[in-house]
Amino acid sequence: MKEIGILLVEDNDDDRFLTMRLIRKLPFPLRIETAKNGEEALKRILGENADPLPSLVLLDLQLPKISGISLLSSIREKYSQSDLPVIVLSSSDNPRDLKLCNEMGISGYLSKPLDPAELQGHLEALTRPLRFSPDSSAGPHPSP
Amino acid sequence: MPSILNLFGPVFTEKLRKSFRVRLFVGITLLILFVSSGFAFLLFYQQYQAQSDKRTTEGSLMAKLLARDVRLAVFSGNREEILQAARGTMSLPDVQSVEIYDRAGILLGKLANPAKTDVRYTVFTDRIPGLLNRQLEQQLIVGKQWDGNPENSVGSVRVVVDESRADARLHKTILMALLATTLFLAFGIIAAFRLAKSMSRPIAQLSACATALKNGDDSVRAAIETSDELGDLAHSFNSMIEAIRMRTKDLEEALEELYQLNVALEDKVQKRTAQLESANRELESFNYSASHDLRAPLTRLAGFCDALKEEYGTILDEQGIHYINRIAATGDQMDRVLSALLTLYQIQQREMTPRNLDLSELVSAVAASFRQREPEREVSFNIQENVMVFGDMKLIWLALENLLGNAWKFTRGRSDATIEFGHVEQAGESICFIRDNGAGFDMTYYEKLFQPFQRLHNIDEFPGTGVGLAIVQRIISRHGGRIWLESSEGVGTTCYFILPKGREEQGAGSRGYAQ
Numbered sequence: 001m002k003e004i005g006i007l008l009v010e011d012n013d014d015d016r017f018l019t020m021r022l023i024r025k026l027p028f029p030l031r032i033e034t035a036k037n038g039e040e041a042l043k044r045i046l047g048e049n050a051d052p053l054p055s056l057v058l059l060d061l062q063l064p065k066i067s068g069i070s071l072l073s074s075i076r077e078k079y080s081q082s083d084l085p086v087i088v089l090s091s092s093d094n095p096r097d098l099k100l101c102n103e104m105g106i107s108g109y110l111s112k113p114l115d116p117a118e119l120q121g122h123l124e125a126l127t128r129p130l131r132f133s134p135d136s137s138a139g140p141h142p143s144p
Numbered sequence: 145m146p147s148i149l150n151l152f153g154p155v156f157t158e159k160l161r162k163s164f165r166v167r168l169f170v171g172i173t174l175l176i177l178f179v180s181s182g183f184a185f186l187l188f189y190q191q192y193q194a195q196s197d198k199r200t201t202e203g204s205l206m207a208k209l210l211a212r213d214v215r216l217a218v219f220s221g222n223r224e225e226i227l228q229a230a231r232g233t234m235s236l237p238d239v240q241s242v243e244i245y246d247r248a249g250i251l252l253g254k255l256a257n258p259a260k261t262d263v264r265y266t267v268f269t270d271r272i273p274g275l276l277n278r279q280l281e282q283q284l285i286v287g288k289q290w291d292g293n294p295e296n297s298v299g300s301v302r303v304v305v306d307e308s309r310a311d312a313r314l315h316k317t318i319l320m321a322l323l324a325t326t327l328f329l330a331f332g333i334i335a336a337f338r339l340a341k342s343m344s345r346p347i348a349q350l351s352a353c354a355t356a357l358k359n360g361d362d363s364v365r366a367a368i369e370t371s372d373e374l375g376d377l378a379h380s381f382n383s384m385i386e387a388i389r390m391r392t393k394d395l396e397e398a399l400e401e402l403y404q405l406n407v408a409l410e411d412k413v414q415k416r417t418a419q420l421e422s423a424n425r426e427l428e429s430f431n432y433s434a435s436h437d438l439r440a441p442l443t444r445l446a447g448f449c450d451a452l453k454e455e456y457g458t459i460l461d462e463q464g465i466h467y468i469n470r471i472a473a474t475g476d477q478m479d480r481v482l483s484a485l486l487t488l489y490q491i492q493q494r495e496m497t498p499r500n501l502d503l504s505e506l507v508s509a510v511a512a513s514f515r516q517r518e519p520e521r522e523v524s525f526n527i528q529e530n531v532m533v534f535g536d537m538k539l540i541w542l543a544l545e546n547l548l549g550n551a552w553k554f555t556r557g558r559s560d561a562t563i564e565f566g567h568v569e570q571a572g573e574s575i576c577f578i579r580d581n582g583a584g585f586d587m588t589y590y591e592k593l594f595q596p597f598q599r600l601h602n603i604d605e606f607p608g609t610g611v612g613l614a615i616v617q618r619i620i621s622r623h624g625g626r627i628w629l630e631s632s633e634g635v636g637t638t639c640y641f642i643l644p645k646g647r648e649e650q651g652a653g654s655r656g657y658a659q
Contacts, residue, residue: 012444014447014448015444018444018447018448018451021451062440112439113443113450
């Protein structure tokens with residue numbers, strides 16, 4: 001199975017540690033990169049050494065300086081949702097921000113603490129060999 | 145009266161009805177016409193009567209005198225004398241012809257002027273007095289009075305009088321009378337016109353003032369300086385205008401004051417609204433950031449608890465595992481409270497999309513979800529069917545989850561746990577209720593029930609966030625309804641609530657609750 005490149009954008013050390021710990025336990029060949037803030041993430045995705053692109057971005061919205069929202073909009077200026085899927089991670093976010101994210105195009109929304117099974121579902125959808133509509137099975141899940 | 149007025153034609157009738165001046169003028173004119181024509185008629189009648197009396201008297205006298213004059217001539221048969229007497233009568237004015245007959249009616253003599261056409265003639269006849277008998281003929285000569293017996297007359301005279309001159313005089317009299325009447329009428333009309341004008345002028349002026357006043361000009365004054373009733377009226381009118389002006393001024397001032405007050409109030413409201421909106425925005429952002437910032441560490445706490453258990457569970461003893469579980473449980477409790485707080489806030493913010501809901505089906509669905517969560521509990525649900533309300537699906541669901549959750553929670557430990565749902569009609573309102581035979585509470589602390597974080601039970605006994613009823617109350621009040629509870633410790637609690645009534649729908653309109 002082809003290696004899946006995941007970029008985790010998370011400013012909190014503990015959260016980054018715990019999320020990576022969960023992802024690593026998933027039964028996929030993964031290559032995990034991390035970015036501590038928006039600048040690092042932008043540099044990785046839109047900078048000179050962008051190739052190869054990660055297959056998936058896990059994005060925390062609450063970031064210092066460049067917010068998750070503006071980071072997402074910068075990504076979407078260059079890459080469409082099918083080129084670079086983004087999943088938003090959040091503990092409790094403003095519904096308005098989530099609505100904005102949905103409009104810009106995200107593959108899903110995961111609330112913290114992460115449910116490993118949910119994340120696994122997203123990854124399975126991503127690695128499915130024939131993807132007529134890559135994101136239909138992993139539509140946005142607004143908070144209840 | 146209208147039929148008489150209609151004779152004048154519609155325009156004049158209208159004028160007569162509308163204009164005091166016209167009515168006054170017409171009235172006076174009619175009066176003058178009536179009086180003057182009455183006088184003229186009386187005058188004429190009297191003149192005519194006097195003249196006709198005079199003519200009759202004169203004519204009769206003329207005939208009588210002629211009869212006397214010709215008496216001897218007729219008696220003696222002297223034709224010359226008869227004609228002479230006749231000539232004497234003919235010489236009198238206006239006599240057209242004179243005829244003298246004997247006793248047998250044979251014409252003895254006649255004198256006549258040529259008869260004119262178009263002239264009225266009056267005939268006067270008289271008998272020529274005769275004698276009682278031939279023996280008394282002597283008496284005739286000495287002129288003894290005739291006894292008037294026609295048997296004794298010796299003949300008759302017939303005098304025809306031409307009335308044309310008399311008629312002409314009469315015509316002249318009539319003409320004079322008519323002329324006088326006409327003149328009198330003309331002067332009368334002029335006088336009536338002036339009188340009507342002078343009488344109606346102040347009234348017209350008052351009317352004009354009133355019209356001006358009606359159109360908002362309160363500076364007008366009725367300029368009538370007479371000391372009669374109209375003057376009094378004008379004076380009263382002027383004082384009335386003054387009073388109106390004063391009152392209007394007061395009113396305008398009050399209105400202006402009110403307007404200023406309104407402007408100030410609006411300004412204040414606007415400022416307050418802006419302040420409120422800004423406070424609301426701040427509160428909203430605070431709410432999210434607070435719940436994020438408070439929740440994130442809890443999530444980490446839980447994550448590290450999991451990691452600790454998974455990676456080091458084997459080297460910890462039972463007590464250690466217990467501590468870890470206690471830490472995780474505490475974190476969970478705090479997370480639930482934060483969620484409830486966020487929910488409480490979101491209820492206020494949510495845009496409602498109300499529709500008809502089958503509350504009975506929703507209650508059944510919520511009950512089923514509780515049963516699924518705790519299949520070991522035996523609770524009997526008694527749900528009345530077809531209770532329809534009009535509300536926001538998500539919010540009503542949330543309210544039912546909390547209310548049934550309480551009933552479910554507080555009946556814990558009862559072997560005959562029963563939860564009942566139904567509705568009653570009372571004073572035109574449809575009151576829904578959820579009744580349980582659970583622990584109940586002391587009504588002394590009723591006031592505390594709906595305040596967030598107020599608990600009437602020990603948290604170990606009946607766990608919860610303490611926000612549930614506050615959430616329910618907000619949902620009900622957002623629907624414009626009411627909620628109240630009745631409880632008795634150890635007997636149970638009944639929660640009553642009123643929601644907008646819904647219509648019973650055919651089909652699947654109300655079945656979209658399964659989430």
